[in-house]
Amino acid sequence: MSVTTKEATGKVVKNEKSKATKQKSVFAEFDPLKQKRLTILDHTGKIVAPEWMPDITDELLIEGYKTMKFARMADNKCVNYQRQGKMFTLPVNRGQEAVVGTTMAINRDDWACQAFREMAALLFHGVPIERMFMQNMGLEEGAVYDDVNATPMSVPIASQMQHACGIGHAIKYRGGKEVVVAYVGDGGTSTGDFHESLNWAAVFKCPVIFIINNNQYAISAHRDVQTMTPTLAQKAIAYQMPGIQVDGNDMLAVYRATSEAVEHARAGNGPSLIELLTYRMGAHTTSDDPSKYRDKKEETYWEARDPLARVKIYLESRKLWNDKLEKAHEEYVNRKIEAAFVMASAMGPNTVVELFSHQFAEMTNSLQDQMADLQGYLLWKEEH
Numbered sequence: 389m390s391v392t393t394k395e396a397t398g399k400v401v402k403n404e405k406s407k408a409t410k411q412k413s414v415f416a417e418f419d420p421l422k423q424k425r426l427t428i429l430d431h432t433g434k435i436v437a438p439e440w441m442p443d444i445t446d447e448l449l450i451e452g453y454k455t456m457k458f459a460r461m462a463d464n465k466c467v468n469y470q471r472q473g474k475m476f477t478l479p480v481n482r483g484q485e486a487v488v489g490t491t492m493a494i495n496r497d498d499w500a501c502q503a504f505r506e507m508a509a510l511l512f513h514g515v516p517i518e519r520m521f522m523q524n525m526g527l528e529e530g531a532v533y534d535d536v537n538a539t540p541m542s543v544p545i546a547s548q549m550q551h552a553c554g555i556g557h558a559i560k561y562r563g564g565k566e567v568v569v570a571y572v573g574d575g576g577t578s579t580g581d582f583h584e585s586l587n588w589a590a591v592f593k594c595p596v597i598f599i600i601n602n603n604q605y606a607i608s609a610h611r612d613v614q615t616m617t618p619t620l621a622q623k624a625i626a627y628q629m630p631g632i633q634v635d636g637n638d639m640l641a642v643y644r645a646t647s648e649a650v651e652h653a654r655a656g657n658g659p660s661l662i663e664l665l666t667y668r669m670g671a672h673t674t675s676d677d678p679s680k681y682r683d684k685k686e687e688t689y690w691e692a693r694d695p696l697a698r699v700k701i702y703l704e705s706r707k708l709w710n711d712k713l714e715k716a717h718e719e720y721v722n723r724k725i726e727a728a729f730v731m732a733s734a735m736g737p738n739t740v741v742e743l744f745s746h747q748f749a750e751m752t753n754s755l756q757d758q759m760a761d762l763q764g765y766l767l768w769k770e771e772h
């Protein structure tokens with residue numbers, strides 16, 4: 389059994405997850421071809437599908453909520469820092485925090501291969517917030533996660549899915565029991581990397597759980613102009629793997645479906661595809677203005693489906709949460725954010741050598757040439 393320190397609380401928790409699937413298979417029941425979607429906790433905070441309720445401990449539930457709250461506050465703060473010129477262009481996570489359910493369903497030894505909008509999931513898996521801040525400050529150290537099994541932000545759309553397949557293949561080759569969770573956006577499903585990865589993982593039965601973070605937009609392109617299929621989950625059928633669409637703003641549904649896919653992968657049965665239907669409540673990045681391509685009515689509809697609000701109501705109804713705990717947690721998060729910002733700011737700008745030295749264990753000849761070119765150019769600039 390492994391343990392990890394949770395970023396959202398500083399608590400050391402056991403990573404031995406409860407078994408979620410003594411029940412029937414959600415993948416068998418929620419057929420994407422019939423346009424069925426799994427919701428367990430609806431936007432009013434009510435359990436609407438008790439038969440699919442995962443076997444989840446109260447401790448894990450609370451930890452999940454605290455992490456979502458942490459991500460919401462840190463994300464808002466990043467946008468403010470960017471506006472103050474203290475961070476560079478960054479992706480906005482607001483509205484997509486229920487993705488935390490994916491890493492709640494895996495262990496410390498498992499892997500998470502992010503795209504760039506999975507802050508809550510990464511915090512839960514143990515990536516320190518200061519590393520994310522460093523990333524947003526353009527520092528190479530922002531991509532160094534030390535002993536956390538996660539790959540850094542991957543800006544070339546869907547490229548991380550190839551990395552996930554490589555890691556999954558290596559695990560299988562070595563006879564390991566770990567799994568890989570790989571994320572991609574709805575826009576990313578139009579790339580060759582997406583289809584190649586699904587095909588590869590299916591053919592070689594790699595233990596990879598593909599998560600489509602369908603926030604309904606690829607910058608300004610709505611999901612409806614992205615692909616002809618009514619769901620993205622049904623793309624699993626072409627690759628002969630289980631596929632499901634879940635309410636991506638429902639942390640319990642996300643956790644339930646991922647838990648089952650994890651068991652499937654650990655048992656040697658290969659990959660699964662999970663579409664999280666969510667909504668990007670903020671801008672694509674800090675340099676985007678969504679009012680140019682979507683209307684207020686749509687945003688108001690989704691604001692009423694906020695992924696945090698429903699978990700809070702549910703926890704309060706079970707007397708597991710209250711205003712006092714919320715306030716104490718907010719104070720804790722604010723302190724963590726302050727400290728992380730100070731730590732990241734102290735790293736200072738990278739040197740030219742640092743810019744090139746993180747790519748490979750040993751710098752390749754072509755990188756050495758590029759570095760020399762840049763150094764030569766900077767010298768020339770200084771002299772002119």
Ligand SMILES: Cc1ncc(C[n+]2csc(CCOP(=O)(O)OP(=O)(O)O)c2C)c(N)n1
Pocket residue numbers: 505543544545572573574575576577601603605606607668672
């Ligand atoms: C290979 C590649 N093509 C284009 C881009 C420019 N780009 C950055 S984000 C983005 C949209 C991605 O949309 P989606 O996959 O739905 O993810 P989201 O940003 O909504 O989370 C595009 C086209 C890129 N980063 N990489």
